[in-house]
Amino acid sequence: xxxxxxxxxxxxxxxxxxxxxxxxxxxxxxxxxxxxxxxxxxxxxxxxxxxxxxxxxxxxxxxxxxxxxxxxxxxxxxxxxxxxxxxxxxxxxxxxxxxxxxxxxxxxxxxxxxxxxxxxxxxxxxxxxxxxxxxxxxxxxxxxxxxxxxxxxxxxxxxxxxxxxxxxxxxxxxxxxxxxxxxxx
Amino acid sequence: xxxxxxxxxxxxxxxxxxxxxxxxxxxxxxxxxxxxxxxxxxxxxxxxxxxxxxxxxxxxxxxxxxxxxxxxxxxxxxxxxxxxxxxxxxxxxxxxxxxxxxxxxxxxxxxxxxxxxxxxxxxxxxxxxxxxxxxxxxxxxxxxxxxxxxxxxxxxxxxxxxxxxxxxxxxxxxxxxxxxxxxxxxxxxxxxxxxxxxxxxxxxxxxxxxxxxxxxxxxxxxxxxxxxxxxxxxxxxxxxxxxxxxxxxxxxxxxxxxxxxxxxxxxxxxxxxxxxxxxxxxxxxxxxxxxxxxxxxxxxxxxxxxxxxxxxxxxxxxxxxxxxxxxxxxxxxxxxxxxxxxxxxxxxxxxxxxxxxxxxxxxxxxxxxxxxxxxxxxxxxxxxxxxxxxxxxxxxxxxxxxxxxxxxxxxxxxxxxxxxxxxxxxxxxxxxxxxxxxxxxxxxxxxxxxxxxxxxxxxxxxxxxxxxxxxx
Numbered sequence: 001x002x003x004x005x006x007x008x009x010x011x012x013x014x015x016x017x018x019x020x021x022x023x024x025x026x027x028x029x030x031x032x033x034x035x036x037x038x039x040x041x042x043x044x045x046x047x048x049x050x051x052x053x054x055x056x057x058x059x060x061x062x063x064x065x066x067x068x069x070x071x072x073x074x075x076x077x078x079x080x081x082x083x084x085x086x087x088x089x090x091x092x093x094x095x096x097x098x099x100x101x102x103x104x105x106x107x108x109x110x111x112x113x114x115x116x117x118x119x120x121x122x123x124x125x126x127x128x129x130x131x132x133x134x135x136x137x138x139x140x141x142x143x144x145x146x147x148x149x150x151x152x153x154x155x156x157x158x159x160x161x162x163x164x165x166x167x168x169x170x171x172x173x174x175x176x177x178x179x180x181x182x183x184x185x
Numbered sequence: 186x187x188x189x190x191x192x193x194x195x196x197x198x199x200x201x202x203x204x205x206x207x208x209x210x211x212x213x214x215x216x217x218x219x220x221x222x223x224x225x226x227x228x229x230x231x232x233x234x235x236x237x238x239x240x241x242x243x244x245x246x247x248x249x250x251x252x253x254x255x256x257x258x259x260x261x262x263x264x265x266x267x268x269x270x271x272x273x274x275x276x277x278x279x280x281x282x283x284x285x286x287x288x289x290x291x292x293x294x295x296x297x298x299x300x301x302x303x304x305x306x307x308x309x310x311x312x313x314x315x316x317x318x319x320x321x322x323x324x325x326x327x328x329x330x331x332x333x334x335x336x337x338x339x340x341x342x343x344x345x346x347x348x349x350x351x352x353x354x355x356x357x358x359x360x361x362x363x364x365x366x367x368x369x370x371x372x373x374x375x376x377x378x379x380x381x382x383x384x385x386x387x388x389x390x391x392x393x394x395x396x397x398x399x400x401x402x403x404x405x406x407x408x409x410x411x412x413x414x415x416x417x418x419x420x421x422x423x424x425x426x427x428x429x430x431x432x433x434x435x436x437x438x439x440x441x442x443x444x445x446x447x448x449x450x451x452x453x454x455x456x457x458x459x460x461x462x463x464x465x466x467x468x469x470x471x472x473x474x475x476x477x478x479x480x481x482x483x484x485x486x487x488x489x490x491x492x493x494x495x496x497x498x499x500x501x502x503x504x505x506x507x508x509x510x511x512x513x514x515x516x517x518x519x520x521x522x523x524x525x526x527x528x529x530x531x532x533x534x535x536x537x538x539x540x541x542x543x544x545x546x547x548x549x550x551x552x553x554x555x556x557x558x559x560x561x562x563x564x565x566x567x568x569x570x571x572x573x574x575x576x577x578x579x580x581x582x583x584x585x586x587x588x589x590x591x592x593x594x595x596x597x598x599x600x601x602x603x604x605x606x607x608x609x610x611x612x613x614x615x616x617x618x619x620x621x622x623x624x625x626x627x628x629x630x631x632x633x634x635x636x637x638x639x640x641x642x643x644x645x646x647x648x649x650x651x652x653x654x655x656x657x
Binding site for chain 2: 005045159
């Protein structure tokens, strides 16, 4: 790997689906997640010039997914501006590919506000602390706790009252390969 | 038996991953599209990303301050590095005079005919001397070659074709012997000089090309992972000088950047070089001054650091409440603030801040600065504000008077907007089936002028570059 184009190609070829899976936690919609990943990749590689390998690039892209999602709720049009450059795709899985559990979780996440989804994803997927989430989202810790409380309550109404949240102390940075260690290709 | 939410979310992400892996589009096509997008943005990084980068830093700094405040209130503000710029001005060499092309007796060359290219007229060489800032030059670069088209057939590839459009909308094909494959970044009206930018792996290179003679007059090549040309344009001060902004980042920390601003003649002789400049900078429309954001402070100064003063900013007592400002016109900056947090943006505010240290004034709420170029004339300035919280995506072309009053000239669906550097265009389905119309927008009135139509199947296959000066 020598140049940003090599790293970008490798990320697109081997990690795009994993990144879309991660982005779905924020968007609750696979098509929007695809757009979000595209925008996060563009932002990452337009800004950072020293991305030595796929792993470090993916870490930047995951961070960009978080910030881009939040930025987009502020400014809904950021990646739509570039829609004319997109390659036409059909990314939403058909009914045969979508499991019942997957549809349930997707629908449950869709019930949450963007901030609630972001807080829930960062807390219960990325294992960030409340203080870290507050820093990342530029919110007070009190607001984060409220969004987490409201968000998990909404999720329980859809997923069932038996859903519990297990507090995991300590983790402050998300491992970059939560979704899976597999590669796309 | 209870279920852990973390496990549910991870299983869900894994399921979406697996589903996407089955249905994902061709990664090579996605990669090519991304490369085009990234190259576009690297070109425009100075105007479009500084705010985000600075704000990201502000979020981090503000977040640390906020976290400290929770445990150690009151927390001191983080130390703000002082200006560390140095000026290495060198004596200006004698200006290079490039002869203005004159009429010749040669026959007009044929125009390129292709369904994916605009219809054009041949261009007589003497036209160069008559061009003004009201003319537009743009280039069609085919960015996908030898690939299947979405609508069938094979993309056979095209050379870059350059066009000039006069104020009346007449399109001329530029008869250039030069093989200009790289995106054109700027053109100097009244001359046949353009500057292009080449992006390679860890390499950026700017070229000044005379389209009339086909000669490459100068090449500025930056190679290595830590060096990058980020912007280049003609100075447009009655000389043929070129201004380059380059950035040097640390391999240990890509966020640590130093910028340099160089003015050189068209043939490559250095006129002046300023730097290193710490912080995020944005140059004034004439390129002589800069707004520099360092931490929570915003400075305005000459590019060599002289006449530095601290600009006022809205909500100065509240960390992490505004994006970094950018120049609105020669005397004012525009900045988006979110005093109630980033949130959904519906309470965002747009402020105008005098660059002479004067007090900021709020000009809009529920809007955000689009971050693109502004256009000024007769004391008025037009700019684009995005309507926050609008899922359809809408920009408003807004005119801001000298008294700060705003007038909305027109609303623009962002899905139809194209930007070619500081020029604003719209696309719309043509009355002719299967074509897409390109319309130029007059930023001072909001009126549109049809320029040309392109077969829709080719419209997305082009990288269109160029620049219009609009009197800048």
